[in-house]
Structure formats: structure tokens, C-alpha cells
Amino acid sequence: MDVELTEILEALCQHAPFNEIADDPQLNDMTKEIEIQYVRAGEWVIAPSALNNTLFFIRSGAIEVLSKENKLIRRMNEGELFGYFSLLRGGKSSQSMRTIEDSLLYRIPARWFLKLYEENDAFSDFFQLAREVRLRVAMDSQSSDVSLMTCPVVSLLRRPPISADISSDILTSAQIMAEHRVSSLLITENDELIGIVTDRDLRTRAVAKGLAYDTSVADIMTRDPIVMDSGDYASEAVLKMMERNVHHIPIVKNGRPIGVVSTGDIIQKESHGSVYLISDIYKQTSIEGLKSISRKMTHTFTHLVVADANTQMIGNAMSHIGTAFVKRLLQLAEEKFGPPPVPYCFIALGSQAREEQTIKTDQDNALILSDKYDKQLHGEYFEALTDWVCRHLDDCGYDLCSGDIMASNPRWRQPLSVWKDNFSEWIQKPKAEALLRLSIFFDLRGIYGDKTLAKQLNQHIRQEAKQHSGFLTFMARNANQRKPPLGFFRQFVLDGEGKQSRTFNLKERGIAPIIDIVRVHALACGSDKLNTLERIEDIDAAGLLPDGRAKDLALALEMIGMVRIRHQKEQIEAGEEPNNHVNPENLSSFEKRHLRDAFHIVSRQQEFIKFRYAGKRS
Amino acid sequence: MSKPLKDKAKEEMQDWQVMFAEWANEAPEGPLKRFYQAGMIAPETALRDTPLLALDLETTGLDPSKDEIISLGLIPLNHQIIRCQGAQYWMAKPERSLNAESVTIHEITHSELAEAPPLHAILDDILVALTHQVVVVHCVAIERQFLLEAAMKVYGYPLYFPVIDTMDIERQVTFKPWWKRFGRQPSLRLDACRQRYKLPRYKAHHALTDALSSAELLQAQIAHHMDPNAAISRYWV
Numbered sequence: 055m056d057v058e059l060t061e062i063l064e065a066l067c068q069h070a071p072f073n074e075i076a077d078d079p080q081l082n083d084m085t086k087e088i089e090i091q092y093v094r095a096g097e098w099v100i101a102p103s104a105l106n107n108t109l110f111f112i113r114s115g116a117i118e119v120l121s122k123e124n125k126l127i128r129r130m131n132e133g134e135l136f137g138y139f140s141l142l143r144g145g146k147s148s149q150s151m152r153t154i155e156d157s158l159l160y161r162i163p164a165r166w167f168l169k170l171y172e173e174n175d176a177f178s179d180f181f182q183l184a185r186e187v188r189l190r191v192a193m194d195s196q197s198s199d200v201s202l203m204t205c206p207v208v209s210l211l212r213r214p215p216i217s218a219d220i221s222s223d224i225l226t227s228a229q230i231m232a233e234h235r236v237s238s239l240l241i242t243e244n245d246e247l248i249g250i251v252t253d254r255d256l257r258t259r260a261v262a263k264g265l266a267y268d269t270s271v272a273d274i275m276t277r278d279p280i281v282m283d284s285g286d287y288a289s290e291a292v293l294k295m296m297e298r299n300v301h302h303i304p305i306v307k308n309g310r311p312i313g314v315v316s317t318g319d320i321i322q323k324e325s326h327g328s329v330y331l332i333s334d335i336y337k338q339t340s341i342e343g344l345k346s347i348s349r350k351m352t353h354t355f356t357h358l359v360v361a362d363a364n365t366q367m368i369g370n371a372m373s374h375i376g377t378a379f380v381k382r383l384l385q386l387a388e389e390k391f392g393p394p395p396v397p398y399c400f401i402a403l404g405s406q407a408r409e410e411q412t413i414k415t416d417q418d419n420a421l422i423l424s425d426k427y428d429k430q431l432h433g434e435y436f437e438a439l440t441d442w443v444c445r446h447l448d449d450c451g452y453d454l455c456s457g458d459i460m461a462s463n464p465r466w467r468q469p470l471s472v473w474k475d476n477f478s479e480w481i482q483k484p485k486a487e488a489l490l491r492l493s494i495f496f497d498l499r500g501i502y503g504d505k506t507l508a509k510q511l512n513q514h515i516r517q518e519a520k521q522h523s524g525f526l527t528f529m530a531r532n533a534n535q536r537k538p539p540l541g542f543f544r545q546f547v548l549d550g551e552g553k554q555s556r557t558f559n560l561k562e563r564g565i566a567p568i569i570d571i572v573r574v575h576a577l578a579c580g581s582d583k584l585n586t587l588e589r590i591e592d593i594d595a596a597g598l599l600p601d602g603r604a605k606d607l608a609l610a611l612e613m614i615g616m617v618r619i620r621h622q623k624e625q626i627e628a629g630e631e632p633n634n635h636v637n638p639e640n641l642s643s644f645e646k647r648h649l650r651d652a653f654h655i656v657s658r659q660q661e662f663i664k665f666r667y668a669g670k671r672s
Numbered sequence: 673m674s675k676p677l678k679d680k681a682k683e684e685m686q687d688w689q690v691m692f693a694e695w696a697n698e699a700p701e702g703p704l705k706r707f708y709q710a711g712m713i714a715p716e717t718a719l720r721d722t723p724l725l726a727l728d729l730e731t732t733g734l735d736p737s738k739d740e741i742i743s744l745g746l747i748p749l750n751h752q753i754i755r756c757q758g759a760q761y762w763m764a765k766p767e768r769s770l771n772a773e774s775v776t777i778h779e780i781t782h783s784e785l786a787e788a789p790p791l792h793a794i795l796d797d798i799l800v801a802l803t804h805q806v807v808v809v810h811c812v813a814i815e816r817q818f819l820l821e822a823a824m825k826v827y828g829y830p831l832y833f834p835v836i837d838t839m840d841i842e843r844q845v846t847f848k849p850w851w852k853r854f855g856r857q858p859s860l861r862l863d864a865c866r867q868r869y870k871l872p873r874y875k876a877h878h879a880l881t882d883a884l885s886s887a888e889l890l891q892a893q894i895a896h897h898m899d900p901n902a903a904i905s906r907y908w909v
Contacts, residue, residue, distance in 0.1 A: 057761045061874050061881045090754035090884075092869075092891035114872045156870050156895075158888060161753075 059085045062160065065113055069133035070647060071180035078174065089161040093153045099136075102150040106140040109167040115157025120150045129154065134647075138181050141167050180644060207291045207305055208284040211313035215304065217242050220249075224260050224274065225267035227251055238302040238314050241275045247311045249275035252302050281306045282315075287367065291315050293374050296333040335378040341446050344382065348450040351375065352626050355413045359623040365615030366587055369410035376411050377402065377501045379450050380419070383443045384502045391439050395432045397424040399500045399507035400443075400461060407499035408569070408584050413622055414632045417444065417452040418459050418494055420466035422507040427469045436467060459494060470507050474514045481518040484528040493532060496573055497584055512582065519577040526578055527669030533570035534660045538653035539563050560621070561634035564614035564649075567656050568607060574663055575599070586611060598666075607659060610652035617645055688712040688834040688908065695832070703796045704827045710803045712834065715905035719894070720751045722904045724836065725805035726887035728879045729815050730780065732766050736817040740766040741791055742780060745880030746801055747887050749808070751900045754887045760801055761880045763788035792826045802833060806908055810862045810886040812837040834908040838865065838889045841907070845897050865889055869896070 062085045067076040075081065090113075093099055099117065100106050102124075110117075112134050119127045119136065127149060130136060140147035141164050170177045217240035218227050231239050231253075241249040251271055259265075259274040280298055282291055284307040291303050301317045331347065331354050338344045354375070358368050384400055403418040405411045421440055423432075440461040448454050461467055468476070480492055496515065500508025519525060539558045572589050581592035587608055594604035621640075622632035638646060689712045696708035713722060726747045733739035741764055748758035763780065765788045809815040812835045823831030842865045846858045858864070862885055863876060869892035874881050894900065898907065 057759050057880065059756055059759060059880065059884070060878070061884060062756065065872070086756050086759070088756045090756070090888060090891070091752060092871075092888060092895050094895045114870060156892070158871055 057086065058082065059088075062088060062090075066111060066160070069111075069135075070644065071177045074176040074180070075170070075174050078170075080170070084162065084166045084170075087163050087166065091159045091161055093157050093159060095153050095155050095157075098150065098152050099157075099159065100140070100147050100149075100151040104147060104150070105145045106137050106147045107145055107164045108137055109135060109141060109162040109164065110137045110151070111135055111160040111162060113158040113160055115153060115155040115159075117151050117157065118154050120152065122148060124150075131651075138167060142171075142181070179642070206284065207282055207286050207288045207315055208307075208312070210288050210291070210315050210319045211305060212319065213313065215240050215311045215313050217247075217311070218251075218271065219243070220270075220272055222271045223268045224256070224265060224271055227271045228256055231256075236314075237316060237318070239271075240304055240311055240314065241271055247279075247281070247304060247306070249277045250279040250302060250304060250314075251275045254301070279304060281311070283307070284312060287370065288315075289367065289371060290374075293332055293371075297336070297378070332375060332378045335375070335382050338382060339386070341386075341449060344379065344446070344450050348379070351451060352413060352632075356623050356626055359619055365410075365612055365619055366585075368619060369405075369408075369412065369615075372411040372413065373402075373406050373409040376406050376415070376452065379447060379452070380443070381502050383446050383450075384439075387439050387442050390442070391435060394439075394503070395435055396426045396428075397504040397507070398422065398427075398436065399504050400502040401508050402499050402501050403459060404494040404497055406501075407497040408586055409499075410569075410586060412619065412632075413626070415452065416455045417447050418455050419444070419461050420459065420495075420498075421461040421468075422473055422500075422511060423467065423469045424504065424507065425469045425471050437462075437464070440467060457491065470510060473511050477511070477515050478518055481515070481522050481525045484522075484525045486528050486531060489528050490532050490535065493529070493570065493573065496529075496577065497569075499584055516577070516580050516582065520580050523667070524669055526574060526667045529570075529574045529577065530663040530667035533567065533574050534664055536562055536567050536570075537660070538567060538656040540650070540653045540657055557635040557637045559634050560614055560618045560636050564653060564656060565611065565618065567660060568611045568614070571656070571659050571663055572607060574667060578667070599662075603659070603662075606655045610655040613648050613652040617641070617649060686834070686905070686908070687715050689714050691832075695829075699829045700827060702827060703799050704823060704829055704831060707799045707803055707831070712804065713806070713904065716903045718901050719898065719904055719907060720900035722750070723805050724749045724751075724808050724887075724890070725802065726754075726808040726883040726890070727802075727815060728809065728882035728886065729818055730877060730879045730882075731814075731818060732768070734814070736814070736821045739818075740764075740768065741818055741822060742766055742785060742788075743879040744798060745878070745883040746798075747880065747883045748805075749887045749890070751894050751898075752891070754884070754891065759880060759884075762794050762798065764791040764794060765789060766791075791822055795822060795826050799831070806834050806836060806904060808836045808838065808886055808890050810837070810865075810882075810889065811839045812909055834904075836890065836907050837909055838862075838886050838893060840909060841890075841893050841897070842868075845893070862886060862889065866892075869893075 063082060066072040066081070066085065072081065093115075095115075098104075099110065102120075102122070112130060112132050114132055116132075117130045117134075117136060119130065121127050136151055137147075139149070145164075171181065172178075216230060216234045216236050216238075218230050220241055220243040222230075222241075227239055227241075231237070231251075238250055238252045240247055241251060249272070251274060255274050255276065260269070265273070279302075280294060280300060281304045282294065284305050291305075294303060295301060295317060303315050304311045305313050305315055331350060334347055335344065338347065355368070355372065358371060380400060380402070388394065399422045401407070401420050401422060403420060405415055406418065421436065423436065427436075444454065444460045444462040454460065459466060477495075480489065480495075498508060498512060498515075569586050572586050572593065575593040575598050576583065576589040579593055579596035579598055581589050581596075583589045583592055590604050590608050593599060599607075617636065618634060621634075621636050625632045641649065692708050692712040696705060696711075699705040699708055726749060728745050729741050730743040731739045731741050743761070743763045746758075746760045748755050763785060765785050767790065807815075816832070816835060820830045820832060823829065839860050839862075842860050846860075846868075858868070862882065863873065866873070866885065866889055869889065871888055871892060874885055876882060876885075
């Protein structure tokens with residue numbers, strides 16, 4: 055009698071890639087050759103450097119994947135497959151697999167995997183994509199230096215810093231530089247970095263001025279040079295060089311210089327369009343010029359996606375570009391309307407403040423004025439200035455904010471003391487409705503003008519938020535407003551009506567909820583960070599979340615963000631306006647599965663903050 | 673659940689090898705005699721070296737003297753691996769007609785059974801499959817008794833074989849003396865046992881699925897409570 059192991063076949067066909075080839079009659083023959091294995095928690099399934107000849111299917115339980123260096127790469131649950139990577143490479147496994155729960159595993163013979171891989175495109179596509187993503191993960195975990203966008207600045211350093219004491223004269227300094235064949239020299243006093251001298255300084259500030267050889271180096275050096283932290287991305291160094299027009303940036307670790315990055319190092323490393331785009335922005339003297347650059351932005355964006363930049367890097371680059379537009383426009387505005395009568399700070403809100411901008415964003419900004427501001431005297435100037443800037447930002451592709459949260463709105467153009475009062479009011483007497491609209495103000499970054507104004511305001515916000523736990527309760531409740539699209543049966547639930555009825559909004563239902571959750575925790579632990587990933591680090595350090603949960607949030611954000619970015623890139627390539635509406639039918643089963651996992655994380659974390667900041671019940 | 677299984681007292685220990693030899697002499701000529709003549713493994717054989725065969729029956733009712741076997745599923749395993757490749761499944765047409773109640777339990781319909789051969793036509797094949805195997809069942813009383821009755825009817829001589837009973841193993845590892853009990857004893861139903869080991873839930877009452885079910889349960893029990901190096905006599909009944 056024909057034997058059908060329906061229970062096994064059905065379990066397989068609920069998951070990718072088998073669900074896509076469920077009508078293949080060979081599958082029934084395959085199940086007949088499956089072996090089933092029960093493995094207790096904590097045991098090796100594929101031990102380090104062991105050979106593997108099996109495709110594993112997790113029927114129940116969970117597995118963790120470890121790299122050669124024994125670092126955790128990822129976790130896998132029910133319905134996921136592993137072992138195929140080594141099957142495609144003749145059995146050699148670069149990763150090892152261990153159970154983290156009691157697990158029931160189906161062992162599918164290699165022969166069947168290779169047969170289906172060969173014969174069935176839907177089947178092999180699944181593993182191709184999985185391989186790409188895993189390669190990316192592997193690359194990230196090694197911090198490989200494939201591109202400026204993904205490598206830390208420290209990877210550009212080629213030697214320890216060359217330095218001279220402040221007591222040195224110009225001649226000695228030049229001799230040290232010549233001896234070591236470097237184009238810059240760090241100047242120290244009691245071993246502390248206090249300045250930098252470059253080839254250009256020797257040329258323009260010493261030789262051209264005819265200074266004597268015994269002139270103190272202190273006379274020609276640049277004091278308190280711009281420095282960067284060793285953990286910063288190389289691309290940020292480039293951006294900073296362009297922005298400040300410097301060619302050398304000392305890199306410090308724990309306050310001590312560990313080397314110097316020069317433009318030469320960067321050029322050697324091959325670079326991407328975005329950094330040049332920024333330097334172009336600063337060279338423009340007309341709106342027309344800026345507009346023509348803004349049209350290149352989509353190209354820069356797709357270039358970054360193709361170059362395999364992660365969402366953090368893309369967000370960072372897009373935000374810096376956005377900030378460059380704002381700054382250049384303000385510089386031009388100040389030329390047009392004259393210097394400001396009182397100090398002010400132009401602030402970015404929301405994604406730009408968090409440095410998480412994507413290709414298509416509205417402008418969200420505001421203005422903090424010095425308390426010396428007098429409406430009678432100065433009102434007109436700032437009205438004209440902000441109107442002009444916001445209007446031209448719109449011309450450059452940053453659409454006017456539909457909620458009118460812009461510096462051109464007098465309500466959001468206030469002296470520091472009024473801002474402080476506003477925030478005190480919002481925090482001390484929170485109203486759920488109002489806070490929903492205002493949450494964007496809790497991501498606030500000064501980008502032009504007197505940035506101490508923004509700094510003071512942020513400090514004020516942190517202090518107030520810490521003292522008023524009731525406020526956090528409201529924020530936590532608001533962070534629960536937008537639910538990830540997970541239905542009762544773990545299916546996707548789709549949004550909306552009409553044209554977009556088959557789609558859901560990745561930003562609204564995935565990314566924004568994570569940002570909201572993280573913001574609540576960040577306010578609770580008094581973090582002064584704005585970027586979501588940096589906030590997550592602070593939250594993790596403060597121990598607000600159970601072990602591993604902070605990392606889960608970061609992963610979920612990256613996963614959803616990546617799907618969004620790829621979706622937008624495809625829209626751009628198809629000549630469409632990029633948006634956040636994704637049709638699940640266009641997602642690969644791999645993306646679906648990971649999105650679903652990510653949404654589950656969001657959902658659980660939403661539950662968690664509800665209780666964490668439950669507050670007093672009335 | 674971490675309690676090790678107790679060693680059996682010496683007098684309790686059964687030597688199926690010796691018993692099979694005796695029955696091989698007594699049994700009438702035919703398939704059943706050949707089954708016993710093929711012998712059984714020695715009682716000191718390690719669990720890890722024991723050929724195991726998970727078995728489940730569906731019947732028309734619960735009384736072995738009146739009710740009949742309508743399907744039988746088998747799946748081979750050892751202490752580490754269940755092999756789907758050797759899975760077998762038979763349906764058997766009962767001599768009396770099915771009552772409506774048992775049909776709903778098994779999801780086997782009259783028409784399916786009407787086309788199946790009678791049990792006596794397939795029992796020879798089943799004996800071949802059982803040859804030299806230690807059988808794994810959940811609740812030894814039912815399966816062994818039904819097969820014994822069937823053999824009596826067909827061959828005029830009883831069929832008997834060693835069994836590892838996953839229900840009995842579970843009873844031993846979950847047993848608590850009355851003074852330590854709080855409330856009821858844990859359930860020993862197959863599904864409840866499986867849940868204790870975080871095994872997936874299956875639709876019950878298909879002979880092959882249930883055989884797979886108890887095979888997986890035994891894997892979990894071995895991983896948690898049993899010693900693969902121990903003699904099989906410690907576990908078989």
C-alpha cells in the first residue's frame with residue numbers, strides 16, 4: 055500500500071521554499087527519505103568544522119548559528135532550514151549550529167536538496183537570496199572594508215600618529231614630517247593633542263609669510279582640530295572634510311589620538327557619489343544649481359543600495375545630504391537678507407534629526423531663537439528667512455510638511471525660553487492626542503546657527519522627561535498606536551482601501567513603531583542620543599531591556615528598513631515615485647518570513663513597554 | 673522530568689530471546705513459526721544497538737476480544753534517528769461493519785475500507801515487518817493484545833513480542849509518591865506527553881501518524897531520561 059507521511063509533508067509545505075513547490079509530486083518521495091532527530095537544548099547539530107551532508111528543517115525548537123570565531127550570527131526557529139550553505143560547497147561548513155531549545159529536526163538527504171536545487175527555479179531562488187543576505191550578515195560581522203559607507207574610519211589608518219611637542223619650531227616640525235613622509239603633524243602638549251600642522255600650513259602660513267625657521271610651531275598650527283572617534287564611519291570623515299574644507303582629521307580613541315586620516319587615504323579607498331554630492335552642494339550659489347543637484351539624489355540613493363550599504367549608512371548619508379541643503383540655503387539666505395539680528399538655531403526634527411532620512415521625506419524643521427529675540431524688531435527678518443528657506447527646500451525635493459511643522463510656521467519659530475515652557479507643558483501635563491503629533495519634537499537636532507540653543511533645549515527635555523514618569527506612560531501608550539501588520543494567523547494584514555488596498559505601509563507599521571518604542575526607553579534612561587541604533591546601545595547599557603532584546607530591536611529595524619530601501623530602489627528604477635507601500639505579493643518568501651519575524655519582535659516589544667511604563671491606573 | 677529510570681529487579685527481567693526459541697518450537701508451521709524462528713536480540717543488547725519499530729493500530733473499538741484492527745502503521749527507528757524510508761501502512765477490511773462512532777474518530781471511511789484486504793491477508797506481511805524488531809508503542813496493553821487476538825484467529829497460536837512502552841516510561845519519569853503529589857498525576861495521553869517535550873501537535877488517530885508520534889516521543893525520552901548504553905532488558909516489557 056502506498057505510504058503517505060502526510061504529517062511531515064504538510065509541515066514542510068507550510069514553509070518556504072516548499073510552499074512554493076508544494077505541487078511537485080517528487081516532494082512525497084522526498085519525505086519518504088527524511089530522517090527525524092530529536093536534539094536536546096545546548097547540543098551541536100553541526101559541530102564546528104564538521105562535515106555536513108544534510109539539509110535540516112526545524113520542525114520545532116530553535117537553533118543558533120555561530121561563526122568560525124564562535125560569534126552568534128543569528129537564531130532560527132520552527133520552519134527554517136539550515137545546512138544548505140555547506141551542501142552547496144561540498145559539505146564543508148563555515149558555520150556551526152547548536153540547539154538552544156529542545157528541537158525536532160527533519161534531516162533531508164543532500165541528494166534531494168541538490169536535485170531540487172538543480173531542477174526547480176523557485177526552490178533555488180530561495181537559497182540564492184538567503185545566501186546573499188547571509189553573505190551580507192557575514193560581511194557586516196567582519197566589519198569588512200568593502201566600501202567607505204560600511205567601514206569604520208579606523209580601518210583607513212595606516213600608521214600610528216606622528217607628533218611633535220608644542221615647544222618645537224617650524225624647521226624641526228618640517229623635518230619630522232619629511233622623515234616620516236607624512237603630510238600632517240599632530241602637536242601635543244603634555245601628550246595631549248592640542249593642534250595639527252599640515253603641508254598646506256607650512257606653505258601658506260610659514261613659507262609664504264617668510265617666517266623664520268625658529269618660529270614656534272604653535273604660531274602656524276590649527277588649534278583644537280576637528281577630531282573623530284575611531285568608531286565613526288569612514289564616510290562621516292569624508293563628509294566632515296568636505297564640509298569643513300580640511301584634508302586631515304585626527305582619529306581619537308578614548309581621547310588619545312591613534313592616527314590621522316587624510317583625503318589621500320580616502321581617495322585610495324575609492325569612494326561613492328554621495329560625498330561629492332555634498333561638496334557640490336556647498337559650491338552652489340543659486341537655487342537653480344541646488345535644484346539640479348537635488349535631481350541627482352535618486353541616483354546617489356540607488357548607488358548606495360547597489361553598493362550594499364546598510365540602512366544605517368544610507369540614513370546617515372541621506373541625512374547629511376539633507377542637512378547640507380539646509381545649511382547651504384541658510385547661508386544663501388543670510389547673504390540675501392543680511393546677517394541675523396540675534397542668534398538662532400535651525401533645528402531638524404524627526405528622521406533628519408535621527409540621521410535616518412530616506413529618499414522621499416517631507417521637511418520637518420523649526421527654529422530656536424535666542425532669548426534676546428524681540429518680535430517687534432526681529433520678527434520680520436526671521437519670517438522672511440524661514441519662508442525663503444522652507445520654500446526652496448521644497449524646490450529641492452523636500453516637500454512642505456503637511457502638518458505645517460516647519461520653521462516658517464510662527465508657532466515653531468520661538469525663543470528658547472518659550473520652547474522650554476512648551477516642552478515643560480507637554481511633559482508635565484501630557485495629553486495623548488497632542489503628544490501623538492508632537493512626538494517628532496523629541497527627536498531634535500541643531501543643524502545650523504548657534505547649536506548651543508538646541509543643546510540647551512535637549513538638556514531641558516531630558517531633565518523634564520526623567521522627572522515625570524506619567525509622561526512616559528503616555529508616550530508608551532502612543533508607541534502602541536500603530537500595530538505591526540500581523541494577523542491572528544500570523545498572516546499579513548493589509549492596509550487601506552482602493553489603489554493601495556493590497557499593500558501595507560512599512561514605515562507606519564514597522565519602522566515608526568520601533569522608533570517610538572526606542573524613543574520611550576531613551577527618554578526613560580536619559581540618553582542624549584538621537585539616532586535609533588545609538589539610542590538602542592544606550593538602552594542596552596542602561597539595562598532597561600532583558601538580555602538580547604535591545605539587539606532584537608536593532609535587527610528588526612534593519613530588516614524592515616532594508617526591505618523598504620530595496621522597494622524604493624525598485625520603484626525608482628521603474629520610474630515611479632518611491633513610497634512606503636509594499637505589496638506582500640512582491641516580496642520573496644525569504645523577505646516575508648523575516649519581515650514576519652521582525653513584526654513579531656515589534657509586537658512583543660510594544661507589549662513590553664505597555665507594562666514597563668504602565669503608570670498609575672486611575 | 674530528570675529522574676532516571678529505575679533498574680528492574682532481576683526476577684522481573686524477561687529474556688525474550690529464550691521465550692522466542694520456545695515458541696518457535698511450539699508454533700504451528702507457517703509465517704508465525706518463521707517469525708519466532710528468526711529469533712530476538714539478547715537481553716543484554718544495548719539500547720543503542722536495538723532495532724526499534726514504532727507501531728500503532730486503529731481499531732473498530734477498545735475490546736480486543738470483539739473489536740477488529742482496521743489500520744496499522746509502522747516506522748523504524750534507532751536511539752537517535754527515525755527513518756521515514758521504512759514506514760509502512762496497511763488498511764484492513766473488518767469482518768463486521770464499522771459503527772459510525774469509530775469512523776468519525778479515524779477519518780477512515782467505509783468505502784476506503786471496503787476496498788482494503790481482510791486482516792488475514794496482510795498479517796503475513798506484518799509479521800515479516802515485525803521480525804527481529806523491538807516494538808515501540810504508546811500503551812502496550814492495547815496494541816499487543818489486538819495483535820495477539822488476530823494471530824489466534826488466523827494462525828491458532830498467539831503472537832507476542834517485546835515492547836518499549838512510551839506511556840510506561842512516561843509514568844515512571846513523572847511518578848511522584850502520594851506524599852509529594854499535589855493535585856492530579858500528569859496526563860499520560862500521547863499528546864500530553866509530547867507537549868512536555870515541546871514536540872509539535874499532530875492530528876491524532878491515523879495509525880502512521882500515531883506511530884510517528886510515539887517514535888518521536890521515545891526519541892525525546894531517550895534524550896532526557898534513558899541511557900543508550902544500558903541493556904535493552906532494562907526498558908522492554
